[in-house]
Amino acid sequence: GESVGLHLPTLSVQEGDNSIINCAYSNSASDYFIWYKQESGKGPQFIIDIRSNMDKRQGQRVTVLLNKTVKHLSLQIAATQPGDSAVYFCAEIYSGTYKYIFGTGTRLKVLA
Amino acid sequence: GAVVSQHPSRVICKSGTSVKIECRSLDFQATTMFWYRQFPKKSLMLMATSNEGSKATYEQGVEKDKFLINHASLTLSTLTVTSAHPEDSSFYICSAREMTGVAEAFFGQGTRLTVV
Numbered sequence: 262g263e264s265v266g267l268h269l270p271t272l273s274v275q276e277g278d279n280s281i282i283n284c285a286y287s288n289s290a291s292d293y294f295i296w297y298k299q300e301s302g303k304g305p306q307f308i309i310d311i312r313s314n315m316d317k318r319q320g321q322r323v324t325v326l327l328n329k330t331v332k333h334l335s336l337q338i339a340a341t342q343p344g345d346s347a348v349y350f351c352a353e354i355y356s357g358t359y360k361y362i363f364g365t366g367t368r369l370k371v372l373a
Numbered sequence: 374g375a376v377v378s379q380h381p382s383r384v385i386c387k388s389g390t391s392v393k394i395e396c397r398s399l400d401f402q403a404t405t406m407f408w409y410r411q412f413p414k415k416s417l418m419l420m421a422t423s424n425e426g427s428k429a430t431y432e433q434g435v436e437k438d439k440f441l442i443n444h445a446s447l448t449l450s451t452l453t454v455t456s457a458h459p460e461d462s463s464f465y466i467c468s469a470r471e472m473t474g475v476a477e478a479f480f481g482q483g484t485r486l487t488v489v
Contacts, residue, residue: 269414269415295477297480302464302483302485303482303483304379304466304480304481304482304483305417305466305480306480307477307479307480310477350416350417359405359470359478360407360419360422361407361417361419361468361478362419363416363417363418364416365415365416366415366416
């Protein structure tokens, strides 16, 4: 299930199930979006990106969906594995400034 | 993807001293580098943007005299935390962008700073 704690919201899923992590972005002018995975004590690791002229993009086991109408981004992970346990951040970028604005993050816990 | 290396990965320093963190792009020339700060269980907060050969642009609320940024070459940017205090303890992360007009940036592995 999903819970919102004092800090990072946490999503717990059973190994093998699909995970869906959501993100609301703030700037309607943002035209590039990236999902990052961050493990404890490490920098963000690129997972998948999508440009604003698309609404869906698939990678290996991951899919990103973009809904510009409601400024919403989601990351779907198929057949979640223990190695997927980490904190996931979305980042929105506006090509006018190229500044990355990160979302609050979601901790994914994979249960054996 | 391109590699960005940060050094050191961990540093402990005494209050009142200064600490320098390096960010290097190993296999590309970085026209722009970004410095972020991350508190425990929080998201990354952009501190400043630096372009090679020019002064860094700091985000609102970030003290430029406290956090000195130098981007002297296309492969190296440094962040110096001056007169460090315990409240400066944090995880600092840099990222680098290869060229103007390209959005994708690559992240370093971060530096854990502890001020005692």
